[in-house]
Amino acid sequence: MKDIKEIRFLATNFSNLQGLRMVIIGVLLILVCLWGNGLKYPISIKSVLVLLLEVLVILTIYYAVDRYYLRSFGQVKATPEIQRFELKISIIGGILSLIAFWLDVTYRLPFSLIGLVCGIGLLADYIRFTWMVKGRHLLYYPIGAVLLLVVSVFPLLGLPGWWHLIGIKGQVFAIAMLLGFFSIVAGIFGHIYLTRTLSPKAEEK
8 A cells, every 4th residue: 555645545436446346337328328329119029038038147246246346355444424425425426317317318408418417526635535635646537528418418518419410310329329438438547556466565665
């Protein structure tokens, strides 16, 4: 371990740095979007079974990865105050995301509201992750947030229907897939940072 700042940073962001879980969530999000993008109506039983199988496999892998992190790195227990704060943030974020998703699929908005909400959420997460520990940054969060915000307003910038250029039927699918790719990239960087910092080989050096 290098210094006290690094210890504080790891303790504060321990769960967020367990990046393989984010990778799995990102893969699941992309697979579900691809499933929905290729869906033909009426929905067949085979299509539903394919989706259920994908979800089951991903959840199984997620559980295995969760056990891996627990065995390899242990756990950091947050204080009750932090746990309550995290719960409130999760509830508020979930409600806002659901409302944004409903508005996106119900009305023809000239932008992606779910994309804007997620982009702002990523910026808020970045501030929340780093404000307590100066000198340590997860720069892929603000980069991903800005990219998501810009893509969300592409229709306002003169690119209506931009998602059709990449073979996606709807803007919601395109934004969700972009969020999935971000989760994969962020997860890889987080996992690399965690393993390099806490692995026995890194400690011996």
